[in-house]
Every structure is written in structure tokens, then in C-alpha cells.
Amino acid sequence: MRGDPVRGHLDGLLLAALEDGPLHGYAIITAVQQRSAGTLELRTGTVYPALNRLERAGLLRSSWESVGERRRRCYALTDAGRRALADERTAWREFTSAIGSVLDPARAPRPAT
Amino acid sequence: MTARGPRAPRGPDSGADSGAAGASGAAPGPPARTAVDDHLAALDAALSGPARAKSRMLAEVRDGLADAAAAHTDAGAPTRADAAARAVRDFGTVEEVGPAFQRELTIVQARQTARIVALIVPFLMACWYLVGVTADDAGGRLPAPVHVLAANLGGLAALAALLAAGSLAATGAVSRRLATPRRLPLVVAWTGTTAAVALAVSALTLSAGAVLAQDWPVSALAGALTLVAHTRLAASARACRRCALLAR
DSSP states (O other): OOSHHHHTTHHHHHHHHTTTSOEEHHHHHHHHHHHTTTOSOOOHHHHHHHHHHHHHTTSEEEEEEEETTEEEEEEEEOHHHHHHHHHHHHHHHHHHHHHHHHHOGGGSOOOOO | OOOOSOOOOOOTTOOOOSTTTTTOOOOSSSOOOOHHHHHHHHHHHHOOSOHHHHHHHHHHHHHHHHHHHHHHHHTTOSSHHHHHHHHHHHHOOHHHHHHHHHHHHHHHHHHHHHHHHHHHHHHHHHHHHHHHHHHHHTTOOSOHHHHHHHHHHHHHHHHHHHHHHHHHHHTTGGGGTSOOOTTHHHHHHHHHHHHHHHHHHHHHHHHHHHHHOSSHHHHHHHHHHHHHHHHHHHHHHHHHHHHHHHHO
8 A cells, every 4th residue: 555545644654653662764664564564655755754844843853873883863752742643543543433334334333222 | 745646566676767776886996876876966956955954854865775775685686786776766756755855944944044033033123122222311312214214123023023933833833733834934934034124224224323323332233233133034034935935
């Protein structure tokens, strides 16, 4: 899955990839790809500006750290970033549950009469 | 946003499909240029913005592409050039991803310009006020038109400072909830330009005032400070206009 459907959720995906700890840009990309078992393909060039934007909004903070022989820009979630991720999850669950109950009515919980 | 549209299918060994990627590599001396170097050069040429922010951004991309190329080598890419070409292909073309980078750089530039307006303009207004007070204390030697002009410029400068502070907020924490308007950098650019013109007129006024006023060193100093601020702000506003036009 690629292109527009992924783009709409890019911020949430990036925040989720950082939930377990700080990562640098390419590690974030591979984390998203691994978690989706290769189903989600990020155009890697879209990730870096998005990380910059999330940092500007105060959802991430970055620092240059030595990883191996190179210095790399590592990102970590801020408290506001954690809250944004929680909000994103809630919104996603509500959305999938609503769409699911329309597309697949047999499996939807029946409202009490 | 980035360009959409169908892309070529991406097989595991579709090889170099972008630019002069795999072709380089004949020179024996320094390490051959790879597709990564070419792509970084193309991105560098396409983007405009504050030098530090831009070089940080490009350094990060360079690291990311090097990591991606190394991963492709581990995954079995036959040559270094081939691995680099695959990393570049995954990254996206400058046409596809350039606009998102430029938008970020434009916002960085707009925030710099807004910061100058929001910090320097109130400081200078305080200076002008002091000049007015000292002149009045010294016997009210500043002529009435100078007072009227100063009041108008002060109003304009205050408005610019407020607008700049608002823009800083809109591109900072507020952007979590509200998408930053696309034209905001252009608004900041013209706010900065207007404030720069106001500062130039003020510098002239203060210089003229210095000739007339008894306490001329204060006016002259305020005029010189204003002129310095004008130069700095005018350059920043010009850079902001250029970035805003590029980001569209």
C-alpha cells in the first residue's frame, strides 16, 4: 500500500515508530516497514520533511548523536507527541470501527434496542 | 504536497532507473560519484532557505541515503553504484519530494523573519519613545510632523510585531491543531518588508531629528540602531519572499 492512503496517516505512523525510544531517520523508515510487514511502503524522501515538521510542532525533539562512525540526527517523542499519538490511536479505532460496521455489518456489535 | 501519479513498478532488480546513476564509476582516483551524490546535488540546487537549516536537512538526507544504500548492499545489490541507485529510487525524485522539503525550509525562513520583527521592532519602539521623552524633556525641540510620523510608524510597527508573533505561534505549537495556511510565509515576508520600510523612514526621521534636537547624540544613536535593524530585516524579508515564492 503506498501513496495517498499512507500519506494521510504519515504523522501517526512516525510517532508510533518512536514510541519505544529514539531513532534516526532511516531507522524510523525501516521500523514502519517492518511493523507493517512490508505492506506499507514509505517514499523515504517524504519522511524527513515530516520529521522536521513534527519537531517544529513540538511533538518530537531531535539531537545529533554518534551512531557508529557517523553523527546522526535522532528523534524522540515529547510529552505532547505521546498525547498526539494517543489521540491518533483513538481516532483511528473510532474510524475503523465505524467503517467496519458499515462494510461488514454481520460482525458489527448490535446496538441495544 | 508531493506529486502523485502512477510510478514504474518496483521489482527487486529493476536497477538504475534514475539519471546517471550506475554509469559513473570509471575514474580510478577518488571514490566514484554515485546516484546518491547526484541526487543530493540536485536537491541542493532545487532548495532555497536559511543556510544552516538547509545544510542540516541535506546532511540528514545524506545519512539516510547512505543507510538505505548500505541496506540494499546487505540485501544483495551487486555493486555500490547499484545500491545507491536503489536508495535514490526509494527516496523519490526531486520533483516528488522537493516541494515538501522546500515548504519546511520556507517556514524556517519565515520564522526567522518573524522572530526579527517580533523582537527588534518592539525594542526599537522603546528606543524611539526614549528619544521622544529626552527630546521633550530637553524643551520639546522635535517638530510636530516628526511626532505625527513617529506615531504612525509606531502603529505600523506594533501591528507588524503582533502579526509576526502570531505567525510564530501558528507555525509552532498551534500547527498541531491547525494546518499552517500555505500563504502564511508570504504574509510574513511582506510584513517584514513593510516593517523594514518603516524602519528606514524612522532612521531618516531620527537622523533629521538629530540635526534639530539639542540632545542630538541620543537621536543619532537611535537612528544608527534603527538603520542596522533595517538592513538586517530587509535582507531577511527578501530571503523570505524568495522562499515563499518557491514554496507556493
